[in-house]
Amino acid sequence: MGVTKSDLFSKTQNELAAIAKVLAHPARVAILQYLLKSNTCINGHLVEELGLAQATISQHLKELKNSGIIQGTIEGVSVSYCINPGRWEEIKGIFNTLFESYPTPDPNCGPNC
Amino acid sequence: MGVTKSDLFSKTQNELAAIAKVLAHPARVAILQYLLKSNTCINGHLVEELGLAQATISQHLKELKNSGIIQGTIEGVSVSYCINPGRWEEIKGIFNTLFESYPTPDPNCGPNC
DNA sequence: TTATTATATTGCAATATTACGATTAATCAT
DNA sequence: ATGATTAATCGTAATATTGCAATATAATAA
Numbered sequence: 001m002g003v004t005k006s007d008l009f010s011k012t013q014n015e016l017a018a019i020a021k022v023l024a025h026p027a028r029v030a031i032l033q034y035l036l037k038s039n040t041c042i043n044g045h046l047v048e049e050l051g052l053a054q055a056t057i058s059q060h061l062k063e064l065k066n067s068g069i070i071q072g073t074i075e076g077v078s079v080s081y082c083i084n085p086g087r088w089e090e091i092k093g094i095f096n097t098l099f100e101s102y103p104t105p106d107p108n109c110g111p112n113c
Numbered sequence: 114m115g116v117t118k119s120d121l122f123s124k125t126q127n128e129l130a131a132i133a134k135v136l137a138h139p140a141r142v143a144i145l146q147y148l149l150k151s152n153t154c155i156n157g158h159l160v161e162e163l164g165l166a167q168a169t170i171s172q173h174l175k176e177l178k179n180s181g182i183i184q185g186t187i188e189g190v191s192v193s194y195c196i197n198p199g200r201w202e203e204i205k206g207i208f209n210t211l212f213e214s215y216p217t218p219d220p221n222c223g224p225n226c
Numbered sequence: 227t228t229a230t231t232a233t234a235t236t237g238c239a240a241t242a243t244t245a246c247g248a249t250t251a252a253t254c255a256t
Numbered sequence: 257a258t259g260a261t262t263a264a265t266c267g268t269a270a271t272a273t274t275g276c277a278a279t280a281t282a283a284t285a286a
Contacts, residue, residue, distance in 0.1 A: 001239070001240045001241065001273095001274055001275050001276080002239085002240050002241030002242055002272085002273055002274045002275080003240070003241055003242080003273095003274065003275080004138065004139065004140075004241095004242095004273090004274065004275095005140075005164075005165070005274090005275080006139060008139075008140075008163060008164050008165065009139035009140065009142070009143055009163075010139075010143075013139040013142045013143050013146065014139045016136065016139075016142050017136065017137050017138050017139040017141075017142050018137075020133045020134070020135075020136035020137040020142075021133070021134075021137035022133075023129065023130065023133035023137075024130050024131075024133040024134035024136075024137045025117060025130050025243090025244085026117065026119060026121075026122035026123075026126040026127045026129075026130040027117075027118075027121075027122065027244095028130075029122070029126045029129050029130050029133075029211075030122055030123075030126050032211070033126070033211075033214075036214050036215055042262080042263085043262070043263055043264090044261090044262065044263085050121060050122075051118075051121050052118070052121065052245075052246090053245065053246050053247080054246090054262085054263075054264095055245075055246055055247075055248090055263095055264085055265085055266095056244075056245050056246065057263095058263060058264055058265085059244080059245080059264090059265095060244095061263095061264095062264080062265095074252090074253085076253065076254070076262090077252075077253045077254055077260095077261055077262050077263085078253090078261085078262055078263070079262080079263065079264090083215060085215075088212070088215055089217065091212075092212040095208050095212065096212075098142075098145070098146075099201070099204075099205040099208065099209075101146075101149050102149055102196060102198075102201055104202065114243095114244055114245045114246080114269070114270045114271065115242085115243055115244045115245075115269085115270050115271030115272055116243095116244065116245080116270070116271055116272080117243090117244065117245095117271095117272095118244090118245085138273090138274085140274095155232080155233090156232070156233055156234090157231095157232065157233085165275075165276090166275065166276050166277080167232085167233075167234095167276090168233095168234080168235080168236095168275075168276055168277075168278090169274075169275050169276065170233095171233060171234055171235085172234090172235095172274080172275080173274095174233095174234095175234080175235095187282090187283085189231095189232090189283070189284070190230090190231055190232050190233085190282080190283050190284055191231085191232050191233070191283095192232080192233065192234095
């Protein structure tokens with residue numbers, strides 16, 4: 001079918017999957033990494049930087065914005081995007097919760113550990 | 114088009130996006146959470162637990178296995194799946210690297226911080 | 227061997243995603 | 257107002273994903 005049966009899953013599971021989906025495209029990862037380095041960016045810079053069409057970048061920015069990871073403010077004729085610190089921490093926490101719920105293997109531990 | 118231009122992006126970016134894509138479905142998140150709780154599971158249990166068809170669960174397990182996050186061993190007539198500890202740490206590290214590269218806001222800091 | 231049980235694979239329909247050209251909207255400079 | 261610049265939206269084509277019934281495969285039991 002191509003439609004996810006989200007009613008079968010918990011809110012947390014759907015939320016985590018939704019955030020992961022936003023990160024599930026290299027262009028959006030690239031945009032975030034660019035933002036992490038440069039603090040801000042505008043659509044036009046990303047078009048040059050990434051080599052995708054203007055409309056495509058705009059679409060990816062929209063998805064990042066919808067998820068709350070980034071925010072944009074009108075800066076004259078262009079729009080300046082930056083990371084949303086609060087949401088960033090939130091998402092970091094969501095992933096941490098998942099990854100921390102599995103015990104890190106202790107290399108000093110014997111076979112009975 | 115519907116095809117991702119992966120040649121435009123770095124190996125790291127494509128890798129992170131690929132892992133995120135595996136986590137980008139609530140059924141796969143649910144399977145991982147089930148494994149985190151129970152240590153092992155078999156297809157049949159998940160079919161009951163999640164309410165998806167056997168073929169569908171099998172497909173999700175295949176994707177998780179392909180990404181290396183889980184591994185399956187034949188246990189008589191069924192297959193016992195568990196988390197791959199090494200790969201888990203690896204993936205945890207990849208996400209941590211991303212999330213740690215943005216400074217956590219310090220609440221003790223004034224407006225000029 | 228023949229059932230039985232459990233999982234994987236195949237084939238297909240429905241839906242989602244990706245990418246981009248064309249158009250629209252909004253701001254600024256003249 | 258007019259033109260230039262930038263970004264968002266629309267429409268569309270190509271491809272990917274999701275879900276399941278049906279079938280195939282593999283291991284064990286009788």
